[in-house]
Amino acid sequence: MDQELDNICRKPECTYSQTGQCVLNNDALTCPDRLASIADLVASTVRVRGEIVLSAPVEMERLSSSLSLTVNDTKKITRGRYCKIIGILGVPGTGKTASLVSLYLLLAHDKLKGFRFLDSKSVMAFEEISKGARRWNIGKLPEHLTAHTELQDERIAGYLHLRLQQIEDNGIMDLLLTDLPGEWTTTLIETNRTDRLGFLKAADRIWITVNAEEIEKINTRQYIIHRLSLLINRISTFLEGKVPDITIVVTHCDKVANVAEYLTPLQALASGFDIKIAPIASFSGNDNVPPGSGIDELIADLPKMRNSSISEFWPNADISEETRHILQFQNNR
Ligand SMILES: Nc1nc2c(ncn2[C@@H]2O[C@H](COP(=O)(O)OP(=O)(O)OP(=O)(O)O)[C@@H](O)[C@H]2O)c(=O)[nH]1
Ligand SMILES: [Mg+2]
Structure with missing residues (x-):
């Protein structure tokens, strides 16, 4: 003074x-x-x-008021940081949102094998979609633990963000996952509507959810498999051959035994990319299958990027904009 x-x-x-x-x-x-x-x-x-006079406060990232992140919001996260984009497709009710809820709840309870939660720029969005599951106390599993997904803007994909740490080597991985209404997949299959799917061009991985119960039932099996093959072909055509690896995420595996054998013929559709099959049970009313089963394998598979020098979680080397698909996608919008 x-x-x-x-x-x-x-x-x-x-x-x-x-x-x-x-x-x-x-x-x-x-x-x-x-x-x-x-x-x-x-x-x-x-x-x-x-x-x-106090020094000016450190500028904090300000994200938009909508609960999931817009492409603009993701720019603030991806600036100087490699984020893996996971585009999640699947017709309504197949368990897209449930898989995200299950992932979030596993992380919240520190039960995602091999990983720990570090941060999320969309905690409120995760909280919102997890409300139903949080209310579920052990007892009979309700038919609907998540609500049908609706977007504020019916044409723009929203993202959920997670930053995880791999326990084995302390590597850090940022994920941006979409939570889309199933109609986006239905219209892709039925009318080849692709105008709102531009974000897939930036995806590092595509998950396609399918309900195991519908594969198990003989009267729906062939129909569902046929539509899955149509969907994979539509994606492949839309992405003009630059297709990231696709994982067919088989949900509701707490309810039926393994149905993967019926889906393996779909792997023949992979040309220049891989098609993997991952059974999960986001929730479970079955004492023998813990809720969240298979989610850890789904996440552990993400760092394994095909044809990529960026196989480690958090590469130290600077990545040029040309090799950053999300930046290309953002710049081209
Ligand atoms: N038992 C069990 N139930 C599940 C599983 N996955 C989803 N469900 C149930 O299926 C319902 C529909 O799942 P959602 O995740 O909302 O489906 P969605 O694909 O997001 O559907 P849209 O938002 O309508 O496109 C949920 O309310 C859950 O109760 C699972 O692995 N096991
Ligand atoms: Mg949903």
Whole structure:
């Protein structure tokens, strides 16, 4: 504090030099007890005010008010940081949102094998979609633990963000996962509608959810498999051969035994990319299958990127914009 201002008042208890306020509420410039000249006081006050003003707060990332992240929001996260984009497709009710809820709840309870939660820029969105599952106390599993997904803007994909750490080597991985309404997949299959699927061009992985119960039932099996093959072909055509690996995520595996054998013929559709099959049970009413089964394998498979030098979680080397698919996608919008 300025030495001059320690002696500006006749009263020893005066705290003007600390607070800038007279304890007697006198105007500082006309106070009868002041010692310093008005000119000194004005000059010193300006200096003191300069000193006591707090430094500007560190600018925090501000994300839009919608719960999931917009492409613009993701720019703030992807700036200088490699994020893996996971595009999740699947017709309504096949368990896209449930898989995200299950992943989030496993992380929240520190039960995702091999990983720990570090951060999320979309906690509120995860909280929102997890509400139903949080209310479920052990007992009979309700038919619907998640609500049908609806977007604020029916044409723009929203993203959910997670930052995870792999326990084995402390590597950090940022994920941006879409939570889309199933109709986006239905219209891709039925009418080849692709205008709102541009984000797939930036995807590092595509998950396609399918309900194991519908594969198990003989009367729906062939129909579902046929539609899955149509979907994979549509994606492949849309992405003009630059297709990331696809994982067929077989949900509801708490309810039926393994149905993967019926899906393996679909792997023949992979040309220049891989098709993997991953059974999961996002929730479970079956004592023998813990809720969240298979989610850890799904996540552990993500760092294994095909044909990529970026196989480690968090590469130290700078990545040029040309090799960053999300940046290309953002720049081309
Ligand atoms: N038992 C069990 N139930 C599941 C599983 N996955 C999803 N469900 C149930 O199936 C319902 C539909 O799942 P959602 O995740 O909402 O389906 P979605 O694919 O997001 O559907 P849309 O948002 O309509 O496209 C949920 O309410 C869950 O109760 C699972 O692995 N096991
Ligand atoms: Mg949904």
